[in-house]
Amino acid sequence: MKVIKFLQLTLENIKSHRDLTVNFGEETQITGDNGKGKSTIPQSIPFALYNMDAFGSKLDPTPINYDADITKASLLLEVDGKQLLLSRSLKKGKSQCYVNEVPTSATKFSELVSDLFDKDLFLSLYNPNYFFTLHWEKQRAMLLQYISAPLKKEVLKHVAEEQAKHLEPLLKKHSIEDLKELHKDKKKTLDKKYIAAQSKTKTLQEQLEHHAPTVPLESLNAELKPLLKQRKELDEIHDSASSVNGRINVLNNQINNLNKERDSMKDDWAVLKNEQPEGNCRVCKQPLQDEALEAARDDIKQRTDNFKSAFNDVIAQRTKLQEELKTLEYIDVSEQRAKLSDLQSQIEPIEKEIAKHEEYEYYLKQVEQAKTEEKECLESLNESIFILDSIKDYKAKEAELQGEKVQALFTTLSVRLFKQNKGDGEIKPDFEIEMDGKPYSKLSLSETIRAGLELSDVLSEQSELITPVFIDNAESITRFKEPIGQLITCRVVAGQELNVKAVGE
Known part of the structure; x- marks a missing residue:
């Protein structure tokens, strides 16, 4: 002292x-x-x-x-x-x-x-x-x-058990004011997020109702099954006919090409069969001697033989294709096409109704997911609200305990250290000294x-x-x-x- x-x-x-x-x-x-x-x-x-x-x-x-x-x-x-x-x-x-x-x-x-x-x-x-x-x-x-201000553990003893349970670990990491600002900011963000989540759920719910099918899926599948079976059978017939008709077209094209090649070779044959050895070399233009002349004759014969062989191959190929063509008969699939078109007109509306069920399942999953997100967001929001309310009660109790410590120093005077806002109930620092219920002023x-x-x-x-x-x-x-x-x-x-x-x- x-x-x-x-x-x-x-x-x-x-x-x-x-x-x-x-x-x-x-x-x-x-x-x-x-x-x-x-x-x-x-x-x-x-x-x-x-x-x-x-x-x-x-x-x-x-x-x-x-x-x-x-x-x-x-x-x-x-x-x-x-x-x-x-x-x-x-x-x-x-x-x-x-x-x-x-x-x-x-x-x-x-x-x-x-x-x-x-x-x-x-x-x-x-x-x-x-x-x-x-x-x-x-x-x-x-x-x-x-x-000195009341210790944290002293204040926590005087708040509700559940509040103390939540606040105690948090106050080891943050001051009470930092914790308050942290969850005020978090609540502000979650308020907006929760509103957005509610809106999303509502929109998806409306879409779900809009896409709700009117005909049971079992009835649609029962109606569609025989139609699909008929279409499969017709498709198989059509595919088989298309295969045969396609082969016929390929054979005809190949035979036509061979005929053209044959006709061209006939023109070439007319020239070749009348060809005679010349007195001069076709290359150097020198007069041919006996051996050279004989060689020229042999060359003509060789080319003639090769030409005949090639001509015979063309004729043989055409004959083979013609024989295969005789075994095939063109199939008219116009009737099958008409039946397929009629079947498709019956199948399409059924498949559209079935697609509605698939869309409904999609939107149902989206709605469930949105509801889950909304629930999780609400839980986080409620947690921040709970913590903020707990902080408010903590500060009120802290103010009360501190006020008691200060008040214990006086005998006739009353000291007010805090006041509570009317709007949000927040505890704010204040100071006034009273005597017999009257302020100093x-x-x-x-x-x-x-x-x-x-x-x-x-x-x-x-x-x-x-x-x-x-x-x-x-x-x-x-x-x-x-x-x-x-x-x-x-x-x-x-x-x-x-x-x-x-x-x-």
Whole structure:
């Protein structure tokens, strides 16, 4: 516990005080009529430390009704038994700081004071009304910095068992706020996905109903079976006829080609059979000798024999094809085609009806798959909703437990740390201090002093810092709990000059 004591305050040309020295005791009573400079004494202390008044506002300490070259306030402190003299002066508008009467830069001076105590904490302890001039977020932060939040396992014990079961493993990976943002985003995505899944299921269901067959599949198959059998038989007949007729056409084409080849060979034969050996070589045009002439005759004979052989092969091939053609008879399939056409006209509507059953089965599978996807999406969505609701309950219970810890520090004051949004029920940070059901802003002067003193005691105990406490307008409060540290009171006494009395020095 750090203890700060005021030993002596020296004022030089501050407001109405030309030269004033105040020695402090455990209680320092400052009395006098209005306008006698009572409040200037305690207001000069934060001026010396921070160049401001006890409410954190800019302070002009210069004399009111006379001129002076210098304005100066010096505060002799005792910090954990060690004395320290801190001073601040103004000369022609220029500020100068001193530590143990040694001129010091404003920066070093501020650092030294900050090392002693936090400014907002000191002013909240010194002036019980200062705390309430701060923004509620600052007030809340000041109070909670000394009070640890409930542990996760402690909060989980107070939520529903199923909620704790889901949250516990998740909170090992994420903070409660990160988990909340994660599932808010997931729920947003799943909301859209679920709507799309519902729409898909509805569309497929409508298509399924549209493609619903009217004739039972068993009846269609029973009706189609004999027709397919007849078509198969006719197809076999048609295929057989087509094979025969095709062969006839092939044979006729081949015979015609052989006839053409034969006729062409007859023309070639007329030339060949009348050919005689010439007196000159057909190649070099030299006159043929006896042996050469004989060779020419042999060549003609050889070519004649080869030609006859080739001609006979053509005749033989044609004869063979003609013999095969005589064994085949052209089949008229026009009747079969007509029957097949009639059968197909009966089969097609039946097959279309059967196709409806196949389409129906397809859409039925699509609908089932869509329903499965919709169900899975809904389960994921419900899980995120459940987790978000669990987080909301967790935070509400956390707020309740933290509120209980804070509330346990006070005796007459009530502290609100959270509020619940009307729209979504979310627990949001908030801060308000009440006394007897009334917010601080509605309290009377004496009530604000008592509230400030109680809060000052709590902050002092939690921060382990004891400072003097200053009560202005002390005449307005008849009873209050004595602070832990020194007490400085200012009280109006009609018709009395300024009087400073130190008790328990």
